[in-house]
Amino acid sequence: MRVFQIEGEWGMDHLKLSTRPEPKAGLGQVVVKMGASSLNYRDLVVPNRGYGNHTGTLPLIPISDGAGVVTEVGPGVRRVAVGDRVCPAFFQNWISGEPDLERLTRSLGGPIDGTMADYMCLSEEGVVKVPAHLSDIEAATLPCAALTAWSALVTNGNVRPGDRVLVQGCGGVALFAVAFAKVLGAHVTVISSSDDRLARVKQLGADAGVNYRSTPEWAKATREITGGRGYDLILELGGEKTLPQSLRCIRPGGTLAMIGILSGSAMATPLGLIITRQVRLQGVTVGHRDGFEAMVRAIEQHRLRPVVDRVFAFEELKEAMAYLQSGAQFGKVCVAH
Ligand SMILES: NC(=O)c1ccc[n+]([C@@H]2O[C@H](COP(=O)([O-])OP(=O)(O)OC[C@H]3O[C@@H](n4cnc5c(N)ncnc54)[C@H](OP(=O)(O)O)[C@@H]3O)[C@@H](O)[C@H]2O)c1
Structure with a gap:
């Protein structure tokens, strides 16, 4: 089968189209014929060994x-059947509950093999059925960017109707955050470097926008x-x-x-404001499979559709990554298999 793999040495120059044997499903495993992949900022960091x-x-x-x-289920598989459309979960062994060091180790696309293959062999526990109304391309956008936004707003954020939420930029995580925050009944402000993007994100439901380039002191x-009250929740993407x-x-x-x-x-x-304003800093790292399944139910209920900017062919992975790096996209950059 076709794969893209980083071989020999780390670095984008060593990312190559190659082949591997097709996998067979073992006990409790499933084989998935991949229909699409979707890129995240993280995928640009991995080839250069950016996470050590x-x-x-x-x-x-x-x-x-x-x-x-x-396309195949091994002995003992009960959660899914041949013909089910699924996404692999970002963390293969964080099913639910609190994160711990073990649960955060097995993420796809580094350190374990990712989605740029014709077939993947995964534990049945590591896949989630996709929303029925989404294409493979649309569903491929969910495991990292969408679940991160969901975890920030729902699993950790407990956002309620009328809450004020601020989202930074118009990237992959941000656009999902806007969609989910609106479903939750929140008021959403977006900051962006571009007036054009602010206009587009308002069409998607954002209530207000501020250009952080023309208004560098955007806090005021x-x-x-x-x-004057301030935001209940801010999705910190800038750092x-x-x-x-x-x-x-x-x-x-x-x-x-x-x-x-x-x-x-x-x-x-200055750390003083964290203390005097009793601010909670909540780190978010994607999320668990239970959260993914809850998010899928919400996406189905509200017939949400991810914003897809552009779809590249399998062989064009490097072009897709360069396009993501350029920052020209509004919405997700995807790869059709
Ligand atoms: N913790 C996690 O689990 C998790 C999961 C996914 C992503 N992330 C991280 O979240 C960040 C965004 O990821 P992504 O996949 O959504 O990236 P992306 O699609 O590449 O989005 C980047 C967007 O962020 C905005 N931006 C850039 N610099 C900014 C700044 N200084 N202030 C405010 N906005 C800024 C820009 O929006 P405008 O063009 O509108 O200005 C840019 O288009 C990355 O750092 C990524 O590593 C973390």
Whole structure:
């Protein structure tokens, strides 16, 4: 079967189209014929061994997110049947409950093989049936970006109707966050570098937008949107440069969901505000399978559809990654198998 794999040495130059034998399903395992993959920021970091020892060993099949159809089930499999359309779960052994070090180790696309293969062999516990109304391309966008937004808002965030939520940027996680926050009945503010993107995200349901490039001190402008009260929940995707602003527009007792470090990873913020405003810093790392299944029910109930920007062919993985790197996309960058 066809695979893309990083072979020999780490680095984008060593990401190559190759072949491997087709897998067979063992006890409790399923074989999935992959129909699509979808890219995340993380997938650009893995080939350069950006997560150190957590990235795994070579050869490694990259990309964490995908969807396909079950073509074979091994002995003892009960959760799915041949013909079911599924997504592999990002963390193969975080089924539910609190995270622990073991549950956070087996993520797809590094350290264990990811979705850029014709077939994947997975534990039956590590797959989730996809929303019936979504295509494989659309469903492939769910395992990382969508579940991260869901975990921040629902599993950890406990967002209620009328809550004020702030989302940073118009990337993959951000657009899912806007959709889920609207379903939950929240008021959503988005900050973006582009007025054009702000207009588009408002068409998707965002209530307010502030351009963080033309308004670098966006904390004041966004706080005014909440009538001075501040945000109940902020999805922190920027990190180093955005955290000081977020701390000035979060409400006392509000939560900062710490998700991304797009502007740097150093803690360069006065810590006093965290204490005096009794702010909760909640790290979010994708989420567990139970959360994924709850999210699928919500997506089905509300007939939500992911925003897909562009679909590349399997052989064009590197072009797809370069396109993601360019930042030109609005919505998910996908690969058809
Ligand atoms: N913790 C987790 O489980 C988890 C899961 C998924 C992703 N992440 C992280 O979350 C971040 C976003 O991931 P993604 O896949 O959504 O990325 P993405 O699709 O590449 O989105 C990037 C967008 O973020 C916005 N952005 C960039 N720099 C910014 C800044 N300084 N302030 C505010 N917004 C900024 C930009 O939006 P505009 O163009 O609108 O300005 C950009 O388009 C990454 O750091 C990623 O590693 C974490």
